[in-house]
Amino acid sequence: MGTQEGKDPGIVTTVRLNQNRPLPLRPLQFCLMFLVLGLGISIVSVNMIRFLGDRTVGPVARSNIILPCFEESDSIEKWIRPPSNLMHKMNDTELFWRASFVPRINQYPIKRVPKIAFMFLTKGPLPLAPLWERFFKGHEGLFSIYVHSLPSYVADWTKFSVFYKRQIPSQVAEWGMMSMCDAERRLLANALLDISNEWFILLSEACIPLHNFRIIYRYISRSRHSFMSVFDDPGPYGRGRYDWNMQPEVTLEQWRKGSQWFEVDRKLAVSIIKDVTYYPKFRDFCRPACYVDEHYFPTVLSIQLPHLLGKQKCYLDRLVKGWRTPCYIWEF
Numbered sequence: 001m002g003t004q005e006g007k008d009p010g011i012v013t014t015v016r017l018n019q020n021r022p023l024p025l026r027p028l029q030f031c032l033m034f035l036v037l038g039l040g041i042s043i044v045s046v047n048m049i050r051f052l053g054d055r056t057v058g059p060v061a062r063s064n065i066i067l068p069c070f071e072e073s074d075s076i077e078k079w080i081r082p083p084s085n086l087m088h089k090m091n092d093t094e095l096f097w098r099a100s101f102v103p104r105i106n107q108y109p110i111k112r113v114p115k116i117a118f119m120f121l122t123k124g125p126l127p128l129a130p131l132w133e134r135f136f137k138g139h140e141g142l143f144s145i146y147v148h149s150l151p152s153y154v155a156d157w158t159k160f161s162v163f164y165k166r167q168i169p170s171q172v173a174e175w176g177m178m179s180m181c182d183a184e185r186r187l188l189a190n191a192l193l194d195i196s197n198e199w200f201i202l203l204s205e206a207c208i209p210l211h212n213f214r215i216i217y218r219y220i221s222r223s224r225h226s227f228m229s230v231f232d233d234p235g236p237y238g239r240g241r242y243d244w245n246m247q248p249e250v251t252l253e254q255w256r257k258g259s260q261w262f263e264v265d266r267k268l269a270v271s272i273i274k275d276v277t278y279y280p281k282f283r284d285f286c287r288p289a290c291y292v293d294e295h296y297f298p299t300v301l302s303i304q305l306p307h308l309l310g311k312q313k314c315y316l317d318r319l320v321k322g323w324r325t326p327c328y329i330w331e332f
């Protein structure tokens with residue numbers, strides 16, 4: 001048995017070599033027939049694919065799959081284009097992480113016109129909107145607007161308004177609570193997504209511009225400082241609100257107070273939204289009668305970047321009697 005099996009392959013090879021021999025021709029013909037048939041089918045199908053491919057398959061594949069990939073990864077536009085829709089689906093954790101991206105090369109490879117982001121922290125309607133519309137008119141490209149209102153408020157701006165589609169995803173914000181700081185950070189983070197925004201101004205619905213856009217733009221763009229009120233108040237409404245549980249992250253000597261309203265540059269804005277060290281301390285240990293929106297930003301910024309805060313040139317004011325939100329005016 002063993003030897004017969006051993007011999008069989010030998011016979012087959014000789015048969016292949018000498019095809020004239022008549023004995024095992026049948027299976028060979030059979031094989032050959034299959035071979036020719038297979039070859040025929042494959043040649044026909046290759047030609048068919050080529051023929052059809054030119055007409056239908058090719059262009060579809062090219063336009064739908066291949067080209068857009070190249071276009072996206074090829075172009076710097078993808079990285080500098082501001083988001084087309086402010087109503088994104090990111091939650092705060094995702095938003096702050098995304099907004100904390102900072103290029104490490106300081107020079108921009110593009111022509112970048114720095115813009116001022118006007119961030120309106122409101123309950124809902126903007127009673128002074130007509131005034132702001134006139135203020136912004138003719139200065140397109142030098143500013144962007146962001147509005148944070150109560151989530152229940154439905155804005156009805158027309159297409160021609162500067163406030164049209166400038167609402168950001170909002171949550172309820174209560175005075176004196178961490179949710180107020182969250183809203184301010186949310187405004188900053190959304191504005192940071194547009195790489196052209198260089199300065200960030202927090203405003204309430206009670207704010208009135210006292211100078212025209214040109215003057216304010218020139219003043220802010222030429223200033224080497226940001227404007228945030230920061231002071232050390234030894235009294236009961238300052239250091240008196242300090243909670244010893246904040247140690248060791250925040251000491252009594254580092255505790256600061258300030259007004260809620262500010263103007264900061266991009267660097268300070270990033271440093272506000274990226275904080276995860278001090279945030280839990282303020283959230284847990286600064287609750288009324290400690291009003292966290294008066295202490296969180298001033299304290300954190302004066303710990304992180306004391307040299308960047310300039311002398312405050314804004315004054316708290318109640319512009320209209322009976323309005324509950326305070327507002328600053330620019331005076332210079």
Ligand SMILES: *[C@@H]1O[C@H](CO)[C@@H](O)[C@H](O)[C@H]1NC(C)=O
Nearest residue numbers: 089090091092093094095096
């Ligand atoms: C946001 O979503 C991520 C992932 O689903 C989750 O881990 C995170 O806790 C969420 N953050 C907030 C503030 O809800």
